[in-house]
Amino acid sequence: MTRILLVEDNEMNRDMLTRRLSRHGFEVRCAPDGPTGVRLAEEDSPALILMDVALGEMDGWEATTLIKGRASTAHIPIIALTAHALASDRQRSVEVGCADFDTKPVDLPRLLGKINACLTPVA
Amino acid sequence: MRILGLVGAENMAATKQRGSLIDRVIDWFIPPELKAEREKRQLARMFLISHVLGPFLGNVVPGALYFLDPTPGYPVAVLATSITGFWVFPFLLKAFGRYNLLSFISVQNLIFCILWSCYYYGGVTSPTLPWVLTIPLLTFCYLGPSPKLRLLAFAQFGLNALAFVGIYHLFKTPLDDTPREALQGLGIVSTLACLAYVAMMALYYRRILDSGVELEAEMRGHMATAAQLRRSTAEAERASAAKAEFVASMSHELRTPLNAVIGYSQMLLEEAEDTNDEASATDLHKIHGAGQHLLRLVNEVLDLSKIEAGKMELAPQELSASEFLALAAERHRAPAEAKSLTLRLDLPPSLGFVFWDADRVTQALGQIIENAVKFTDAGEIDVSAVRTGDPDEETVVITVCDTGAGMPAEMLPRLFEKFTVAEDASASKYGDAGLGLALAMALCRLMGGDISAESQLGQGSRFRLALPVRAPLARTAEADAERQAA
Numbered sequence: 001m002t003r004i005l006l007v008e009d010n011e012m013n014r015d016m017l018t019r020r021l022s023r024h025g026f027e028v029r030c031a032p033d034g035p036t037g038v039r040l041a042e043e044d045s046p047a048l049i050l051m052d053v054a055l056g057e058m059d060g061w062e063a064t065t066l067i068k069g070r071a072s073t074a075h076i077p078i079i080a081l082t083a084h085a086l087a088s089d090r091q092r093s094v095e096v097g098c099a100d101f102d103t104k105p106v107d108l109p110r111l112l113g114k115i116n117a118c119l120t121p122v123a
Numbered sequence: 124m125r126i127l128g129l130v131g132a133e134n135m136a137a138t139k140q141r142g143s144l145i146d147r148v149i150d151w152f153i154p155p156e157l158k159a160e161r162e163k164r165q166l167a168r169m170f171l172i173s174h175v176l177g178p179f180l181g182n183v184v185p186g187a188l189y190f191l192d193p194t195p196g197y198p199v200a201v202l203a204t205s206i207t208g209f210w211v212f213p214f215l216l217k218a219f220g221r222y223n224l225l226s227f228i229s230v231q232n233l234i235f236c237i238l239w240s241c242y243y244y245g246g247v248t249s250p251t252l253p254w255v256l257t258i259p260l261l262t263f264c265y266l267g268p269s270p271k272l273r274l275l276a277f278a279q280f281g282l283n284a285l286a287f288v289g290i291y292h293l294f295k296t297p298l299d300d301t302p303r304e305a306l307q308g309l310g311i312v313s314t315l316a317c318l319a320y321v322a323m324m325a326l327y328y329r330r331i332l333d334s335g336v337e338l339e340a341e342m343r344g345h346m347a348t349a350a351q352l353r354r355s356t357a358e359a360e361r362a363s364a365a366k367a368e369f370v371a372s373m374s375h376e377l378r379t380p381l382n383a384v385i386g387y388s389q390m391l392l393e394e395a396e397d398t399n400d401e402a403s404a405t406d407l408h409k410i411h412g413a414g415q416h417l418l419r420l421v422n423e424v425l426d427l428s429k430i431e432a433g434k435m436e437l438a439p440q441e442l443s444a445s446e447f448l449a450l451a452a453e454r455h456r457a458p459a460e461a462k463s464l465t466l467r468l469d470l471p472p473s474l475g476f477v478f479w480d481a482d483r484v485t486q487a488l489g490q491i492i493e494n495a496v497k498f499t500d501a502g503e504i505d506v507s508a509v510r511t512g513d514p515d516e517e518t519v520v521i522t523v524c525d526t527g528a529g530m531p532a533e534m535l536p537r538l539f540e541k542f543t544v545a546e547d548a549s550a551s552k553y554g555d556a557g558l559g560l561a562l563a564m565a566l567c568r569l570m571g572g573d574i575s576a577e578s579q580l581g582q583g584s585r586f587r588l589a590l591p592v593r594a595p596l597a598r599t600a601e602a603d604a605e606r607q608a609a
Contacts, residue, residue, distance in 0.1 A: 010379065010382075012382075012383040012387075013383070013386065016383070016386040016387060016389075017386075020389075023394070023397075088436075088438060104382065105382045105385050105386055105389075108389065108393065
């Protein structure tokens with residue numbers, strides 16, 4: 001089963017997305033904050049990370065930078081999730097090395113499309 | 124503003140003084156370069172009052188001498204001529220300016236008159252000697268606060284005194300044939316004239332001083348008003364910022380529970396659809412739809428409050444107008460076709476490149492097209508665009524035409540206000556227009572453009588969205604205020 005790490009500080013969002021993704025056949029692990037996300041990325045070696053950018057002290061951009069900076073986790077594709085569809089957020093996500101970018105609230109079919117695109121190796 | 128207040132107060136003071144004839148005469152003599160500065164104007168006024176009225180009082184002395192001296196010869200004539208000569212000074216001032224030079228020449232003439240009359244009538248015991256007191260009085264009335272000029276004035280006194288003492292000692296005192304009683308009479312007349320003269324100068328000085336005090340009081344009033352105004356403005360700005368902050372954080376706080384409502388209903392809806400639970404699916408659909416409607420409103424409120432607070436930033440980028448607009452319009456094809464409407468696009472490649480914030484233009488245009496879809500039951504929606512205007516002020520005008528219900532002309536002016544709804548019957552039929560058009564307008568204005576609407580009831584509507592080819596990088600509320608002020 002494909003393992004996804006969801007880094008999200010809002011409990012309800014975490015619960016919903018976990019259940020919805022599980023129903024589509026993913027094994028979802030959750031991290032409620034940046035440091036936990038960075039740790040789980042190393043321990044669980046998930047196939048993909050969904051990163052909420054508006055986290056607590058360590059924000060999603062920082063966590064992404066850390067994950068991308070470690071040799072053991074640098075290869076894991078990360079999709080950034082933000083509440084705003086701002087061009088600046090989109091640009092930032094590219095800068096820190098995210099594979100893609102999506103807005104909340106999550107449009108599940110669209111997110112699934114992006115997840116599958118990230119998991120399918122580009123020819 | 125403070126400077127304006129000052130000038131205003133000075134003008135008012137000047138108007139008040141314009142009342143009397145002597146003031147008007149005196150002000151007429153003041154050259155413009157002296158008029159401009161308050162300090163210099165006051166000095167010139169002292170100079171002029173002394174020269175206009177002084178000779179009347181001064182000539183009392185040669186006048187008295189003419190009658191008292193049994194042989195009034197050239198000494199009296201010279202004295203009278205010199206004193207009368209003071210009347211020339213105002214005209215010289217008017218014609219040439221050179222205020223300081225004239226002041227020194229005038230003082231020199233004064234010293235000459237006094238020493239001349241002393242020399243011929245009594246020497247150091249002359250009855251005209253009290254006039255000596257007017258020398259420093261006048262000198263320092265005329266001259267400004269410059270230490271250099273004051274030193275020069277002292278030098279002038281000293282040299283004159285030296286010259287006088289020298290002449291007194293070297294030359295024989297002229298034979299004074301004026302009788303003793305006549306000299307006494309001269310003493311009384313001369314002292315009275317001198318007294319009147321000094322009193323006149325003192326009174327006039329007092330008057331100028333009073334007008335200064337008045338002016339100062341007025342100025343203080345203006346400054347207090349300005350300070351008050353600054354405080355009020357700052358307070359209003361704080362209140363406005365606090366309001367914008369409140370709306371922004373409120374909108375943000377509303378979104379979290381709203382996302383849960385939308386998310387969970389979406390999740391349950393997916394499950395219900397999977398298990399073919401149609402009854403639940405219908406209800407969940409309604410919850411989900413209502414949640415999304417609410418979220419949209421919250422987002423629009425947030426955007427509007429951001430624009431109003433001047434905190435909405437634009438991120439323009441180069442775009443191919445026809446491709447970009449087609450992409451933005453295509454989003455509405457599915458909703459239009461769901462209502463059996465035709466979406467027709469006329470976006471030629473000749474529109475060229477534009478420098479826009481893609482998200483914001485999509486949002487504004489989206490509101491207009493969505494509005495058109497919403498209020499049209501049959502027919503088509505036409506979206507077209509042209510590029511117009513001068514090379515440096517090029518504009519792309521996007522027109523959205525529908526064959527919908529249209530609206531009465533009286534509704535058009537209020538169309539872009541927040542929460543304007545179609546009248547009565549159609550309101551319940553079509554629901555509210557909400558914040559959509561107000562937001563579209565606010566976004567367009569932010570990007571330096573505008574929206575206009577034409578419509579007739581039952582004849583469809585035509586919205587024109589004009590956007591400069593180059594959107595400004597950032598616009599603030601202050602810049603807007605400045606633009607409106609200009």
